[in-house]
Amino acid sequence: MLGQGCKAVILSLSVVFVTLGSMAFAPAASANDGLWRITEERWSDAHEKAWEDFIAGLGAADCWTLDECLKSPANPYRHTDPRTRFYADCADMPYVLRAYFAWKNGLPFAWQSAMRAHDGPGTDIRYSLEGNDIVARDSVPRTARGVAAVPILHGIVNYVSTAMFRRDATIDDPVMFTDTYSPRLDRAAIRPGTIAYDVNGHASLVWRVETSGRILIFSSxxxxxxxxTFLGREFLRTGPQLGSIFQKFRPIEVAGATRAANGALVGGRIVPVMNADLEDFSLEQYAGNPPVNPYAWGTAQWVWNGESMDFYTYLRARMSLGDLEYHPVAEMRGMMQSICFDLRARRHAVEISIGRGIQNTEPPHRLPSNIYGTHGVWELYSTPSRDARLKTAFKEMYDQTVDFIKMDMVDAPRLVYDGDDLAGDLLAAYREQNELCRIEYKNSAGRTVTLTIDDIVNRLYDLSFDPYQCIERRWGAAGEELATCNDGALKTRWYEAQRYLRNQIDRTYDVEMGYSIEELERGPWGPRTGRGVEAGPEVDVRGYLKGLVARQQAAAPDIANPVATP
Known part of the structure; x- marks a missing residue:
């Protein structure tokens, strides 16, 4: 399974089989008795709009698990649910929510039920270099009585993995069609419910696109x-054969069915809407603008209104309402708020691990073969992938802040700022949001420890991802704060040996990492060694801004006291 990302396929590494027995619409009658009766022939534009509203509502809700969200007022269908618990990891969540929505609205639902690595036998289909081929499909049975919906949702959780997203975006097969398709890069196409797939083994759902062009996502x-969080550079852009980054569920319809007396569709076959008939289908994210061969994606250029950009700036420009503008002080507040959300989500994950008592058990003699993609206790309770994304968010905030200062120096037209002390104003916004964000944890003695974003910056590379270590180390404690930790000499040695792994923000899913303590300690270190790197990138935004402000104040000429001057 994918360490704090998405599950692995236990049945096979080469082939996975999945065989499962404000809304514009009121719940279908079948939703009230737990049965899934398909009464709608197709996913219409109105259904797709209702799907978007459904996901936007869940994304905005104050809930921290899928079960909480589906039981919250954000879900208009919650009163029709049987007594059950909803759960999913990142790969499952888009499928589970799409299936849930289809069930509640009497819609057809189908999925890729068998995937094979295009690379050949023996390949882990989650990380295949050439993507995966679809070799079988399945769908919800269409019967007059209907079928039990909850077992289908639970079946998706048990078998779906990120391998489902890792297939060629150019495929347009009417039989072995893909569940999703590649959309245009604009506000009309990238809507709530759009999937954001990171080829390093993570999938999220877009739930809002801000007027500034930032894309808000949530994931399980x-x-x-x-x-x-916001979609950022941690979502790697690759070629079409791997399916990154954006995917949308393909509309489907039932053809050749008969309608029973109760209105349910019986029999028939699932027919997809082909790429050519999808208004927003595009290979733009691979081919660039102006377009090149999508398989030559590495040579793609990104030009908007005559200006050359990198892909992520181009995406932001395309998603902005109007011309791309940066309001640096507002951007600082937004980045800080996003990081605060990430930290609160991490706190929840660590609390689950501590609640299970994993820190009180003996660690294995070796790390998993890959700490980012594994199974069992490590997959459920470790946080290396989550922590790597958190570190990337801090680095992006630092890099963006440096860019804002440079843009201000040259009076860049995209920078909207009317003040005369950008460094000071950014520092003030940072401090404001830092005071508003409090992360609390209970230490091993049961006492509450409160941290700020500033505290996290100072210990970012000390946050332990290892679930076998005490909660103080999970939060990077030192000195007096660490005194309540009950870890013995062995776990302390593991913590020190993992330091270089904590320094690395790039996730390497294809590198062997099953090392012992001794092997970690003696190195060598480097991005592709599986042992980590000797130092992490600079992330101290506050320190950078304080230094700028201090230099500006030192360089300012002394102004004579106007009262004392004759």
């Missing part, structure tokens, strides 16, 4: 916790 994790 193996411990069933939810996190919310």
């Amino acid at each position: 994790h193996p411990d069933h916790s939810l996190s919310r």
Whole structure:
């Protein structure tokens, strides 16, 4: 399974089989008795709009697990649910929510039920270099009585993995069609309910696109916790054969069915809407603008209104309402708020691990073969992938802040700022949000420890991802704060040996990492060694801004006292 990302496929590494027995619409009658009766022939534009509203509501809700969200007022269908618990990790969540919505609205639902690595036998289909081929499909049976919906949702959780998203975006097969398709890069296409797939083994759902062009996403994790953040550079752009980054569920319809007396569709076959008939289908995210061969994606260029950009700036420009503008002080507040959300989600994940008592058990003699993609206790309760994304968010905030200062120096037209002390104003916004964000944890003695974003910055590379270590180390404690930790000499040695792994923000899913303490300690270290790197990138935004402000004040000329001057 994918460490704090998405589950692995236990049945096979080469082929996975999945065989499962404000809304514009009121719940279908079948939703009230737990049965899934398909009464609608197709996913219409109105259904797709209702799907978007459904996901937008869940994304905005104050809930931290899928079960909480579906039982919250954000879900208009909650009163029709049988007594059950909803759960999913990141790969499952888009499928589970799409299936749930289809059930509640009497819609057809189908899925890729067998995937095979295009690379050949013996390949882990979650990380295949050439993507996966679809070799079988399945769908919800269409019967007059209907079928039990909850077992289908639970079946999705048990078998779906990120391998489902890792297939060629150019495929347009009417029989072995893909569940999703590649959309245009604009506000009309990238809507709530759009999937954001990271080829390093993570999937999220878009739930809002801000007027500034920032894309808000939420995702589930193996411990069933939810996190919310902005889509950033941690979502790697690759070629079409791997399916990154954006995917949308393909509309389907039932053809050749008969309608029973109760209105249910019986029999028939599932027919997809083909790429050519999808208004927003596009290979733009691979081919670039102006477009090149999508398989030559590495040579793609990104030009908007005559300006050359990197992909992520181009995406932001395309998603902005109007011209791309940066309001740096507002951006600082937004980045800080996003990081605060990430930290609260991490707190929830660590609390689950501590609540299970994993820190009180003996660690294995070796790390998993890959700490980012594994199974069992490590997958459920470790946080290396989550922590890597958190570190990337801090680095992006630092890099963006440096860019804002540079843009201000040259009076860049995209920077909207009317003040005369950008460094000071950014520092003030940072401090404001830092005071508003409090992360609390109970230490091993049961006492509450309160941390701020500033505290996290100072210990970012000390946060332990290892579930076998005490909660103080999970939060990077030192000195007096660490005194309540009950870890013995062995776990302390593991913590020190993992330091270089904590320094690495790039996730390497294809590198062997099953090392012992001794092997970690003696190195060598480097991005592709599986042992980590000697130092993490600079992330101290406050320190950078304080230094700028101090230099500006030192350089300012002394002004004579106007009262004392004759």
